[in-house]
Amino acid sequence: MDVTVRRAPKGLRGTITLPADKSISHRSVMLAALAQGKSRVKNFLRARDTLATVRCVRALGVNIMDNGEDLIIEGRGLGGFLQPEDILDCENSGTTMRLMSGTLSACSFFSVLTGDSSLRSRPMARVVEPLRLMGARIDGRDGGRLAPLAIRGGNLKGIDYTLPVPSAQVKSAVLLAGLGVEGETVVREKVPSRDHTERMLAGMGAEIFAENGVIRLQPGRELEPFDMSVPADISSAAFWIVAATLVPESEVLIPGVGVNPTRSGVLRVLASMGARIELQNQRVVGGEPVADIRVVSAGNLIGTTVAGEIVPSLIDEIPVLAVAMAMARGESVVRDASELRVKETDRILAVCTCLRRLGVEVEETEDGFYVRGQGRLTGAKVDSYGDHRIAMAMGIAGLVAEGETIVKGAEAVNISYPGFWAELARFAGR
Ligand SMILES: O=C(O)C1=C[C@@H](OP(=O)(O)O)[C@@H](O)[C@H](O)C1
Numbered sequence: 538m539d540v541t542v543r544r545a546p547k548g549l550r551g552t553i554t555l556p557a558d559k560s561i562s563h564r565s566v567m568l569a570a571l572a573q574g575k576s577r578v579k580n581f582l583r584a585r586d587t588l589a590t591v592r593c594v595r596a597l598g599v600n601i602m603d604n605g606e607d608l609i610i611e612g613r614g615l616g617g618f619l620q621p622e623d624i625l626d627c628e629n630s631g632t633t634m635r636l637m638s639g640t641l642s643a644c645s646f647f648s649v650l651t652g653d654s655s656l657r658s659r660p661m662a663r664v665v666e667p668l669r670l671m672g673a674r675i676d677g678r679d680g681g682r683l684a685p686l687a688i689r690g691g692n693l694k695g696i697d698y699t700l701p702v703p704s705a706q707v708k709s710a711v712l713l714a715g716l717g718v719e720g721e722t723v724v725r726e727k728v729p730s731r732d733h734t735e736r737m738l739a740g741m742g743a744e745i746f747a748e749n750g751v752i753r754l755q756p757g758r759e760l761e762p763f764d765m766s767v768p769a770d771i772s773s774a775a776f777w778i779v780a781a782t783l784v785p786e787s788e789v790l791i792p793g794v795g796v797n798p799t800r801s802g803v804l805r806v807l808a809s810m811g812a813r814i815e816l817q818n819q820r821v822v823g824g825e826p827v828a829d830i831r832v833v834s835a836g837n838l839i840g841t842t843v844a845g846e847i848v849p850s851l852i853d854e855i856p857v858l859a860v861a862m863a864m865a866r867g868e869s870v871v872r873d874a875s876e877l878r879v880k881e882t883d884r885i886l887a888v889c890t891c892l893r894r895l896g897v898e899v900e901e902t903e904d905g906f907y908v909r910g911q912g913r914l915t916g917a918k919v920d921s922y923g924d925h926r927i928a929m930a931m932g933i934a935g936l937v938a939e940g941e942t943i944v945k946g947a948e949a950v951n952i953s954y955p956g957f958w959a960e961l962a963r964f965a966g967r
């Protein structure tokens with residue numbers, strides 16, 4: 538599907554209601570399934586990735602009811618899953634495949650995880666290696682580097698594992714497997730990655746402690762069910778924060794957004810470029826920091842550097858940050874972000890190709906790119922490459938580009954934000 542976006546004729550104004558956090562939605566279902574008793578999840582994200590997780594978890598014998606408002610999940614307790622009758626399809630979702638591989642490694646039965654062509658090309662050795670060290674028998678294409686992955690789990694032992702790449706998915710896979718082992722599991726991370734799994738497990742009564750990048754999990758305790766409300770997704774908020782910053786005379790309020798510091802690097806970077814972002818009504822909901830975000834447009838953004846420790850806290854926001862960089866004055870640099878090459882598409886290549894088509898001078902590097910911001914974009918036809926974040930970043934570029942921007946493969950937004958184009962239509966020119 539192609540979507541045509543015209544420059545916003547006036548500022549974005551009013552309240553923007555966002556879809557729920559994707560990372561927390563995935564975890565809410567997987568962890569509730571492991572609890573002893575019934576959990577309720579309010580404001581669950583109903584998008585392609587998280588619905589793939591629901592289907593996989595149901596295939597393990599878990600009763601999940603969707604009453605149109607909440608999900609009710611009847612946990613089967615640790616060790617209570619049933620062997621799935623068929624292969625489990627994680628579709629386009631890296632989080633589903635990597636976290637499920639951890640859970641399934643703790644189960645003493647045979648299971649197979651597969652996904653779409655994008656997911657089958659993404660690196661899985663990063664989870665297969667530690668899970669094999671714990672004792673899981675995992676096979677896959679290319680020696681287990683690529684899905685499909687066939688898993689025979691059970692009889693695991695705890696490990697002390699230092700993450701070779703900063704990845705919350707790998708950390709979570711090891712911790713989920715660690716719930717079903719003998720002995721302690723330790724995960725060490727040199728750079729902090731999103732910590733939703735640790736927060737949720739602690740809230741469920743697990744013996745888990747995190748300090749200075751060292752996470753220790755003692756197995757044995759049954760997990761308590763929970764009643765939670767998923768906050769709005771800061772990764773989805775980022776598109777409107779950039780849009781409201783760039784389109785003159787904008788003023789928007791985005792209520793109830795998760796602002797966990799391991800996720801909110803995008804706010805710090807935009808502020809350093811001159812964006813006017815205010816966090817209001819800061820509170821804690823279900824163990825996660827939440828705030829209402831108010832954004833007022835800011836002229837004359839300045840270029841910036843994104844590198845080092847901040848990268849994992851904004852990794853999914855880099856495509857839309859690149860649009861802000863193109864609209865800023867001066868050079869911006871993204872470094873230390875080679876992980877972008879192994880997302881739903883190669884996002885370094887995709888961002889550089891799209892921005893070039895919109896008339897921006899960019900230079901691609903191994904682990905990032907340079908953008909020479911001129912404060913303007915020219916509409917053109919760009920491809921999403923089947924990647925939701927690229928599709929949405931290009932939609933936002935269309936709101937500020939001169940003329941018309943056509944986004945090919947626009948349906949990719951359904952992965953994390955099914956209502957994105959309807960929301961954008963409120964603001965775009967006709
Ligand atoms: O754990 C998660 O929910 C996620 C972790 C990140 O991936 P990595 O763990 O590969 O960095 C992120 O890019 C992805 O969108 C969601």
Ligand SMILES: C=C(OP(=O)(O)O)C(=O)O
Pocket residue numbers: 586629630631632633853880881926953
């Ligand atoms: C990389 C992403 O997700 P996943 O790894 O779950 O496919 C994303 O949502 O940007």
